[in-house]
Amino acid sequence: MKIIAVANGKGGVGKTTTAAHIGVNFVKRGYYTVLLDTDPLACLEDWWDGRQSDDLQLMSVPLDQLNEAIPRLREAGVEYLIIDTPGFIAHKVTELLHQADLIMILSKAGPLDLRATRRSLAFIEDVKTPMVFVLNEVKKGTRIANDAVIALSQRGKVAPIVHDRNDFVVSMIDGRTLEEIAGASKKGIEEVDTLGDYILLQLGVKHPKTIDRSPVKQPTAQVIELKSKRVTKA
Ligand SMILES: Nc1ncnc2c1ncn2[C@@H]1O[C@H](COP(=O)(O)OP(=O)(O)O)[C@@H](O)[C@H]1O
Ligand SMILES: [Mg+2]
Secondary structure, eight states: OEEEEEEOSSSSSSHHHHHHHHHHHHHHTTOOEEEEEOOTTOHHHHHHHTOOOOSOEEEEOOGGGHHHHHHHHHHTTOSEEEEEOOSSOOHHHHHHHHHOSEEEEEEOSSHHHHHHHHHHHHHTTTOOSOEEEEEOSBOTTOHHHHHHHHHHHTTSEEOOOOBOOHHHHHHGGGTOOGGGSTTOOHHHHHHHHHHHHHHHHHTTOSSOOOOOOSOOOOOOOOOTTOBOHHHHOO
16 A cells, blocks of 8 residues: 655645545546545545545544554555645654655745745655655746746655646535536646656556546445445445
């Protein structure tokens, strides 16, 4: 099981949105993917509660109970565990980041966001887990976006950019992702697919499974507390 942690000590940079989109993207490739929400505000769980499709499972776990939850998910055969984290870096978040296989550091391109990202990095400088920066909600063609890529690339790898798109906001209203809303922007869909490919590549997957946009079934894990649509809403 590969663990992907989505992090930044700052709120509002797109951690939850990205965790949801990458989760759905991986599930549509046929990978057994589980979302794990560790944020006390439970935004990812709220999103998932509104989801009609039963393809993706979610577990909501307080940070201090992760050490019990992760081995169970591993035993259940989960291939990708995507962990959404709160908008603060506490000791327990750092512990989680140590356990991850990859950290996606979400950031927006503005100076306040970049400074907060720099400060977040200072909190986790002991963490040796590979990291990639994901610039999110970027306004197309702006100088500030180019500057942000240059600034972040001095500190590490920068993933393909995700632009500012209203479809990302709209889709999250009722448990969907951008690709699941009618008339969603093709470019937006491509951006998520490209980011998914990139994340898989960082985890050593050179030939990722192709995306099947029809509903995907995945096994129901025998994991206590794991929320599964087919179990809870049958
Ligand atoms: N690429 C994007 N384009 C437009 N709006 C976005 C994008 N990503 C996130 N948002 C919006 O930004 C806000 C914060 O996103 P969220 O995922 O909750 O961030 P975080 O989890 O880091 O606090 C939400 O209103 C969300 O809909
Ligand atoms: Mg969030």
